[in-house]
Amino acid sequence: MSRKRTERERERQREFGRRIQRLREEQGLTQGDVTRMSGMDRSFISNLETGVYSIASARLPDLATGLRIDLVDVFEEEHGVRNKDEVASAPRYMELVDFISKEIASGLLRPGDFLPREVALCQCYGYSSFAIRKALAILRGRGLIRSWGEKHFVASPDDLKPIELGDGDRIVVRMPTPTEMFHYAIPEGVPILICRRSGTTTPDEIYQADRFYLQIGRTAHERADAHADIWATEPE
Numbered sequence: 001m002s003r004k005r006t007e008r009e010r011e012r013q014r015e016f017g018r019r020i021q022r023l024r025e026e027q028g029l030t031q032g033d034v035t036r037m038s039g040m041d042r043s044f045i046s047n048l049e050t051g052v053y054s055i056a057s058a059r060l061p062d063l064a065t066g067l068r069i070d071l072v073d074v075f076e077e078e079h080g081v082r083n084k085d086e087v088a089s090a091p092r093y094m095e096l097v098d099f100i101s102k103e104i105a106s107g108l109l110r111p112g113d114f115l116p117r118e119v120a121l122c123q124c125y126g127y128s129s130f131a132i133r134k135a136l137a138i139l140r141g142r143g144l145i146r147s148w149g150e151k152h153f154v155a156s157p158d159d160l161k162p163i164e165l166g167d168g169d170r171i172v173v174r175m176p177t178p179t180e181m182f183h184y185a186i187p188e189g190v191p192i193l194i195c196r197r198s199g200t201t202t203p204d205e206i207y208q209a210d211r212f213y214l215q216i217g218r219t220a221h222e223r224a225d226a227h228a229d230i231w232a233t234e235p236e
Helices: 008-024 031-038 042-049 057-067 072-079 084-089 092-106 119-127 130-143 179-184
Strands: 145-148 149-152 162-163 170-174 192-196 204-206 212-216
Touching: 008 072, 008 092, 031 042, 057 119, 092 130, 119 130, 130 145, 145 192, 145 204, 179 204
Parallel strands: 162 212
Antiparallel strands: 145 149, 170 192, 192 204
16 A cells, blocks of 8 residues: 655655665675575565665564674664654654654554564664664553563554443553562553542552553443453452
């Protein structure tokens, strides 16, 4: 599907392509060499260098392999923070947060697309594993990605389930305690929604915030069967 881009974005894409071509030529490689070593299609490499195509972050490790280089410099120049004051004040992992956020917003990364594994992200961007985990935690907290074990993928709004709220029900949003994170396997960076039902003595309900949304309307009787994914407040 074609996407409208501003002229500035197109020019940045062309600049990125020219940089990739220059790096390839400096390594003495042909497009065929890059194709064989990266596993990418040759026409994709050609269109990438001419600025026709852009590349998703999930493919950067493959491109780095094909070029026999570390893409940290390319990443920082194209997508990093250029302002020295910002560099001094912002953690480096925020560069990766901003980069992946933009790819999701532009549609280059779509719901369900997997991100590279943490080891690949470390190798590609030159960050420590701690920095990569912090970046992923922020992306989860923003609801942009979800994690399943060591796999991380772009979240889809269609995956969210409703929390039915009635008159007098109260919702509190906070970060989970370490005990709650361990007991309920909540990924780092994901808040929880605590629902206290009006007029009942049942325990508060805890929901993982990247899996649910609030919906007003139904009565307690109508939502009686909507508790399959609810946790008790206190771990056993």
